[in-house]
Amino acid sequence: MAQIIIKNLRKDFGNFTAVQSSSFTIEDGEFFMLLGPSGCGKTTTLRMIAGLELPTSGEVFINGEEVSQKRAAQRDIAFVFQMFALYPHLNVRQNISYPLKSQGMPKAEIKSKVAEVAAILGIEDILNKSVGGLSGGDRQRVALGRAIVREPAAFLMDEPLGALDAEFREHMSQELRTLHDQMGATTVYVTHDQLEAMKMGDKIVVMNHGSVEQFGIPQEIYDWPASLFVADFIGSPSMNFLKFHGTVSPGDTNVLLGGQLFDVPAQLQGASGNLVFGVRPEHVSLNPNSRFRAKVIATEYLGTTQIVTAETASGVLKARVPANQIVNVGEAVGLDFDPRTITLFDETTGGALLSKANRKVLDHG
Numbered sequence: 001m002a003q004i005i006i007k008n009l010r011k012d013f014g015n016f017t018a019v020q021s022s023s024f025t026i027e028d029g030e031f032f033m034l035l036g037p038s039g040c041g042k043t044t045t046l047r048m049i050a051g052l053e054l055p056t057s058g059e060v061f062i063n064g065e066e067v068s069q070k071r072a073a074q075r076d077i078a079f080v081f082q083m084f085a086l087y088p089h090l091n092v093r094q095n096i097s098y099p100l101k102s103q104g105m106p107k108a109e110i111k112s113k114v115a116e117v118a119a120i121l122g123i124e125d126i127l128n129k130s131v132g133g134l135s136g137g138d139r140q141r142v143a144l145g146r147a148i149v150r151e152p153a154a155f156l157m158d159e160p161l162g163a164l165d166a167e168f169r170e171h172m173s174q175e176l177r178t179l180h181d182q183m184g185a186t187t188v189y190v191t192h193d194q195l196e197a198m199k200m201g202d203k204i205v206v207m208n209h210g211s212v213e214q215f216g217i218p219q220e221i222y223d224w225p226a227s228l229f230v231a232d233f234i235g236s237p238s239m240n241f242l243k244f245h246g247t248v249s250p251g252d253t254n255v256l257l258g259g260q261l262f263d264v265p266a267q268l269q270g271a272s273g274n275l276v277f278g279v280r281p282e283h284v285s286l287n288p289n290s291r292f293r294a295k296v297i298a299t300e301y302l303g304t305t306q307i308v309t310a311e312t313a314s315g316v317l318k319a320r321v322p323a324n325q326i327v328n329v330g331e332a333v334g335l336d337f338d339p340r341t342i343t344l345f346d347e348t349t350g351g352a353l354l355s356k357a358n359r360k361v362l363d364h365g
Contacts, residue, residue: 002063002076002153002186003028004049009058011044018044020210022058026154026188026203031180033201034190037233041210042190043158049188050156051075062153078147082159086131086142093127096145117145120179137168144179154186161196173200194234198222206230225343228350231278237307239278240317243347247272258313261291265339274347281307283341284319286327290334299327310335 004026011019019041026032034042047053049060051072060068067075086095093114100110118124121141126134131142140160147155161169161176177200180187191197197204198218206213206221206229214226225231231239242257248271254261262277286308294310294317301323308319308327317335321327344353 003061004154004186004188005059005061006045006049007059007061009045009048009060010056011041011048011053012056017210019048019055022205022207022210022212024205024212024215026186028186029184030202031177031187031189031200033197033204034188034207035192035194035197035201035204036207036213037192040207042192042205042207045207046156046158046188046190049154050077050079052079076153078150078152078155080143080147080155080157080160082162086139086146088130088132091128091130092123092134092142092145095131095142096127096149099146099150113149114145117149120148120182121145136165137172140172144176148179148183154188155180157187157189159190159192162191176200195236198234206233208233224352225278226352228276228278228345228347231343231345231352235280237281237318237320239280239343240284241345242277242279242312242314242317244275244277245273246275248275257292258315260293260313262314263292263337263339265342268342268344268353271344271353275353276345276347278343278345279337279341281318281320283338284317285336286319286321286325287334287336290336292335292337294333294335296327296329296331296333299329308333 006022006024009019009022010017022045034045036042044053048055051067051070051074055068058068059066062075087098090098096117097110097114100113118127121144123138123141123145126138131139134142143160161172173196189200201218203216204218204221205215208229214221214230221230222234225234225239228241242262244255244257246255248255248264248269250269252264252269254263292312294312296308297311298309300307304323305320306323306325306327308321310317310319310333312335319335327333345351346353
């Protein structure tokens with residue numbers, strides 16, 4: 001398989017910059033996610049890795065070879081599209097075998113490889129069927145089979161499950177991750193679905209407006225978001241934000257937010273300016289004795305938990321609490337926060353001021 005290195009990659013379309021100064025490394029065998037909203041540059045980045053788009057500047061290395069100006073056929077990659085891109089006039093066996101036939105591989109070897117791939121994907125029973133009559137899930141398996149049979153250095157996938165319904169998408173995401181692990185493949189996968197990225201990926205690059213906002217493992221991105229955008233984009237519900245204008249003076253253990261006292265951790269002391277306190281809903285608890293007060297405006301029952309939406313003088317917050325905790329709309333409640341879970345952001349730049357390193361010191365201090 002392959003290690004893929006991206007260095008200062010940029011793509012301009014006229015006066016529009018789709019990708020700017022992107023740099024990251026995809027290690028051999030990783031399931032790597034390119035995540036972000038529509039128009040963020042993730043698909044353009046994938047297409048530059050594939051050779052379907054040439055970069056305006058920057059470099060792409062595959063297994064140590066600089067390939068940024070090479071054609072797609074020279075890069076030893078396989079691309080899986082969202083809409084399958086199968087040949088409708090060919091049956092399943094012919095679709096899967098087409099890349100090998102194009103390479104002039106002997107018929108006996110093609111037959112053996114197609115049978116092997118069909119067994120991996122569980123589609124032996126549909127090899128002689130027309131692709132036009134297949135379900136979305138089976139067509140996706142055929143598209144994967146056509147990619148796998150080539151045994152490429154890397155698999156590049158552009159929202160390959162996007163056309164499936166929610167239930168089958170869940171099933172296919174599990175199958176795809178299992179298949180990746182069985183093959184020891186290097187996979188680069190584009191998605192706008194943060195839940196899909198979190199559960200499937202070994203590493204994630206979060207993109208926004210053509211730039212890399214954060215790069216890391218899923219837990220690191222969730223626990224230590226590098227920016228307000230990442231904190232808001234990752235998580236369901238997303239992180240709560242409370243704005244604070246002023247200075248957290250040394251020795252202060254709390255600040256006034258909307259006229260109410262809000263406890264802050266010691267490592268935030270000395271911060272000043274237009275600040276934003278961020279805290280995940282699961283790190284907000286209801287405590288009748290808390291000084292930070294709120295009014296419940298909605299509850300959402302989710303089975304094992306419930307989401308309580310409460311209005312404070314500083315804005316609306318969400319808390320994820322046990323489902324059996326009795327909470328009524330209109331009720332006055334107190335909110336507590338674990339200081340170790342608070343992330344501090346600069347409102348002007350959007351960047352996080354509380355780093356992963358500082359959080360580790362706090363957790364072990």
